[in-house]
Amino acid sequence: MFVIQFLMLSAILFSIGVYGVLVRRNGVLVLMSIELILNAVNINLVAFGTSSGLSGQVFALFVIAVAAAEVGVGLAILLMIYRNRRSIDIDQLDELKG
């Protein structure tokens, strides 16, 4: 019944996250936006988890752990990119252009 509010929140967060990923040029902000998307998913998991035991919350914890690792790797990559190029502008990383 009031799951809908959580879902709305989650959808708003997700949309903000997607917007951030698609639009921001700063790599760190892109990472942060990804975190937003993940957290939107977490909210969803927890919200649906209220009607079906604890597994939703357990999955949310897993996602937080994986997200931490992902941010670790992501920041390391960004650091290396900054060292090589003195910039973390995502737009400039178009070496794979066909």
Added chain:
Amino acid sequence: MWFLTHAWLIPALPALSFVLILVFGKKFLGPTRAHYIGIPFVLAAFVLSLLTAGAWISRSNDHVETEAAAMSGVDAKCSEIAAAADKGPEVFEASLAGETKASPAATTPTEATPAVEAAASEEHPSQPVVRCASWWQNDDSVFTIGTIIDGQSVLMLVVVTLISLLVHVFSTDYVNGDRRYTHYFAFLSLFTASMLFFVLSQSILQMIVGWELVGVCSFALIGHWWEEKPNSDAALKAFITNRVGDIGLLIGVIILFFESGQNWSVLDINTKANTGQIGHTYLLVASLCLLTAVMSKSGQFILHTWLPDAMAGPTPVSALIHAATMVVAGIYMVARLYPVFFHGLSISGSSVNAMAVIGSVTALFGALLAFVQKDIKKVLAYSTVSQLGFMVTALGVGAWTAALFHLFTHAFFKACLFLGAGSLSHACHHSFNMVDDMGGMRKVMPKTFKTFVIGTGALAGIFPLAGFWSKDEILAGTGGLNAANGTYTFALIMLLLAAFCTAAYMTRVIWYAFYGEYRGHGEPHESGPRITVPLVILAVLGAVAGFANLPKSIGGWKLPEAISLRFEHLVEPVGVFFPGKDAGFTHAGFNVGLALLSLGVAGAGVYLTYLFYWKRALKPLEGLAERNKLAGAGKNILVNKYYLDTLYTTIIVGAIKGPIAKATYWFNQNVIDGAVNGVGRNAVKAGQFVYETIDQQVVDGAVNGTASIASSTGGGLRKIQTGRIQQYAALFFAAAALLAGVFVVVIG
């Protein structure tokens, strides 16, 4: 019997000598002693031949009653009829009647049986000894090589080895110091071996081999002094003229082989021809083809032209060629396959046939040519042509024994005359021109003179020398006066004219060579013993050889059996492989009138020539050719040898070289090359078309099309490959959103 079954040794000895002389002659003996090998080997072959002859004589005295028993000496694996005889008289009779499976050509089997009975009743069948070995085998046809010993081959063995031996001895003096002395003796050996191999031939295939070997050796020896162009030309002419006849030989042999049920054996072919198992048409064609071979090998008219030119070789070689080897091969071949000719040419009861005509024309025309020759050897060469004509005529009229008897006597006196001519030229600084370089030699060369006169007498047919008996037998055999096999009056007249000419031209030779003043230069001298001893031996044989076949009765005076017709008894075969009485084969008796006529003709020839040259009594005839147009034209024809050489070299060869060659060239250039070039051009065009249309457009088009499609697709897709992650992410999210929308619509 050992000698009869081991006759292969006789040709093997000179063949071995040939190899030894070639391998060791020059190296170990030096350039002048090749005869140290040659003479012992030929002597051994001669002794073996004599022993073989002795064994044959004793064998022919062992009478057997039946034809089948007479086959006991024939190796069954070399002859179908011998194999049939081994299985008993019934099988033998059946095989003669052509009832075996192997003889599909059986046409008139009834003819066979009476011949056998008649032969068995009166004359004892002769018992040939045949031995053979497998030469090679192809599938189920076995080709055998072997020896056949009967009177005919024994006769030739003795004659060939004897003449060859004397020629060897003569040559040691005559070609002494020649630069190719070793080579000369090697080829003499091979020549002898080839001829012996030929006369012993048990199969007609082997006969061809021997025939060709003889041809090769004659080529090598005629061209012995090949540094001079005429000599090598003469050798080539001899060889090539013989090739013309060889084609006939091949065709004839092939016909006989297939028509006798694929059989090479001489005995079988003869038997089948005799018993009517080979059709008459085949026999006729085969005998005409073989006759062509005889015309070339034995120098019969129109193919005789090589024989006088063959005088380019050393004189002893000429003696060997003319007396024993080479030219008599043709006569021997006809005699060996006589049933083929006898039935093929229908000799019996006829009055004309191809062989008799060719022989008698050759006899007269050859003799006429001898009159205009200055070269003593050429006179003798034309005389050989003429005498071979006698032999061929004899065979053509059915006088088989007379032909071989003449061959036998002719071998001695002709070898004697040739060696005599060699002795003369040896004395006269190697000139053979009797008109310009000889004369008066009877005083300086008494031995040569005497032997030459005896040889001349024998050749002219003067009683009682050898030629008289053999020539008379041929004349009687023509049956012109007393019907024998047929009545060949034409042949008789030609031969009598030829006999007249023979006597006349030989007397002319004697005049030029031995009488008058010496016209050459230097001091002529008698030749040494190595030349005169063979001459004396040959002259003696030439004088007495005629007694080998004395007639049974001379004008009512009967001769004892022991000395009459010995030659006929020993040499002439009796049996299924030879035409018998029932086939119409008969012997002409001695005819005193004919003998006197031929003697008179010969005497007239000698006497007229004597009057003309010695007495100068025939003044009106002297220089007739210059005064009388007709006589001049006649002489012109003779000097130009009937224009046969012109015919061959100018017309036939000239035509081939000139217009025919040009036409062939044109045809080659335009038609054949045109076709080839046309094909080539069209192939190029087709290739071009394939290249341009199919390869370039279809195949390459497909490949390039694929590539360009891939390239343009790639180019199109490249545009969305920006490398910008956020764009990818946008697409990703858009797709996900779209998918989500689809899910909502579909599920919801």
